[in-house]
Amino acid sequence: GAGVSQTPSNKVTEKGKYVELRCDPISGHTALYWYRQSLGQGPEFLIYFQGTGAADDSGLPNDRFFAVRPEGSVSTLKIQRTERGDSAVYLCASSLNPPSKASTDTQYFGPGTRLTVL
């Protein structure tokens, strides 16, 4: 079966431009997560969706970052007025079940989108 897919795999843009990064989760997975991984670091949580709604967006660094999941499947991470510091690999993950205090559901990661802001 298909795993999590992300497009594009690489994106090069100029400072100040707007970019959209897309994530297709595993079919049937209700939870979707975005992380950012800077060079030489571990992934850093950005936002989590349960269905169509953002259940936790506490990791978004500022209001230039926004994400949507309008139909509860595909998600788009949108970055306005990109800055050089936004350069990183943006990872998407999905899990079958919503999170609960009783269990830690496996998150399946996509290959990421490498964003380079010149």
Place this chain on the structure above:
Amino acid sequence: TQLLEQSPQFLSIQEGENLTVYCNSSSVFSSLQWYRQEPGEGPVLLVTVVTGGEVKKLKRLTFQFGDARKDSSLHITAAQTGDTGLYLCAASKAAGNKLTFGGGTRVLVKP
């Protein structure tokens, strides 16, 4: 300040040698996970540990969760070149599934 500190940051060994990677925190977690990530790919879950003192084995990999659920270790016996990669620990607290990752340990196993 990272919530999860991994050490060492980089480890280079010869094939056949053993290695141990550590993940430490001052916080208590409900569960801790270990992932391996290869270049150009996302992290892949290796194991989840939940109970303090728990030990899990996955072929040549042994994972241990500290008694106080604040730290963990990953031990690889007789490393192979295929074990090369970035090893990440990640943990979640009681509320929900938001994962906090450590900085990673890059392991290079030379033939």
